[in-house]
Amino acid sequence: MIQFQNVSASYPDGTVALKNISFSIKPGVNVAVLGESGSGKSTLFQLLAGLIKPVEGVISLNNERLHYKKKDLHYWRTQFGFVLQNPDMQLFAPSVEEDVMYGLLQQGQTPEEARVKAREALNACGVDHLRHKPPHTLSAGEKKRAAIAGAAAMNPDIFVMDEPEAGLDPVNTSRLTALIHNFHQQNKTVICATHNIDFAYEWADEWLILNEGKLLVYGNSKHFFEKDSLRSIIEYPWAYEIGRMTKTFPLTKKDALQQLRKTMTKK
Numbered sequence: 374m375i376q377f378q379n380v381s382a383s384y385p386d387g388t389v390a391l392k393n394i395s396f397s398i399k400p401g402v403n404v405a406v407l408g409e410s411g412s413g414k415s416t417l418f419q420l421l422a423g424l425i426k427p428v429e430g431v432i433s434l435n436n437e438r439l440h441y442k443k444k445d446l447h448y449w450r451t452q453f454g455f456v457l458q459n460p461d462m463q464l465f466a467p468s469v470e471e472d473v474m475y476g477l478l479q480q481g482q483t484p485e486e487a488r489v490k491a492r493e494a495l496n497a498c499g500v501d502h503l504r505h506k507p508p509h510t511l512s513a514g515e516k517k518r519a520a521i522a523g524a525a526a527m528n529p530d531i532f533v534m535d536e537p538e539a540g541l542d543p544v545n546t547s548r549l550t551a552l553i554h555n556f557h558q559q560n561k562t563v564i565c566a567t568h569n570i571d572f573a574y575e576w577a578d579e580w581l582i583l584n585e586g587k588l589l590v591y592g593n594s595k596h597f598f599e600k601d602s603l604r605s606i607i608e609y610p611w612a613y614e615i616g617r618m619t620k621t622f623p624l625t626k627k628d629a630l631q632q633l634r635k636t637m638t639k640k
């Protein structure tokens with residue numbers, strides 16, 4: 374279980390990016406982190422990665438508090454797979470395959486084992502054909518998928534992804550959704566910041582909404598969108614809206630489209 378207890382964070386220039394945030398995320402849950410630009414999503418992820426320290430409050434995983442000594446941080450980070458907002462910050466090896474293998478080799482795996490796992494992850498993310506290319510020559514969407522493959526290859530319990538769908542075309546966004554469902558089946562926790570609520574609606578169990586550095590609401594999918602008061606803050610997923618109109622509440626875009634077709638044919 375990941376816990377934030379009264380966590381506040383600020384930057385050296387004095388910007389207070391998060392104010393007194395508390396929440397708990399149970400293992401195996403998919404959480405969508407939403408909020409306007411500048412609301413504090415990336416700051417929350419930097420805190421989770423131990424890249425910045427809170428000015429107040431406690432961050433813990435399975436009741437173990439995050440400490441900032443090099444050894445503690447190293448252990449903490451082995452439990453997470455991070456996908457940063459900007460993949461250029463993450464990809465550095467001469468080839469995509471070497472990049473994905475890097476973390477595995479650091480773990481002490483043999484080059485043979487590392488290559489097999491890297492190929493599996495690259496395949497799952499649809500970038501195996503790019504494995505020999507230098508990462509900087511990839512398109513933005515390809516870089517993103519290579520970075521996701523790097524995290525997936527390490528088989529962490531928790532994935533933390535900052536706008537992983539940004540720059541992906543619809544086919545690759547669907548692939549990413551399938552990958553998240555796959556992680557879910559393996560009881561992994563997925564925490565994902567996104568501006569695309571329709572993408573999140575396909576996989577999120579819980580929703581965490583930030584507004585100007587404050588935690589506005591944390592709720593589960595079942596009743597989350599029934600609160601009409603949230604309409605002034607977020608755009609509702611279109612699949613939910615169709616479900617509400619037709620009183621069917623489908624969960625997937627495919628179901629929603631089918632429902633819409635049925636309703637249109639009746640008329």
Ligand SMILES: Nc1ncnc2c1ncn2[C@@H]1O[C@H](COP(=O)(O)OP(=O)(O)OP(=O)(O)O)[C@@H](O)[C@H]1O
Nearest residue numbers: 384386388390408409410411412413414415416417
């Ligand atoms: N290095 C920094 N130094 C000073 N202020 C920062 C720094 N990084 C972020 N901020 C500020 O902290 C606040 C939260 O920023 P953050 O990047 O966490 O927002 P975000 O919700 O991830 O935004 P976006 O959706 O645009 O990625 C903003 O006011 C931002 O200007």
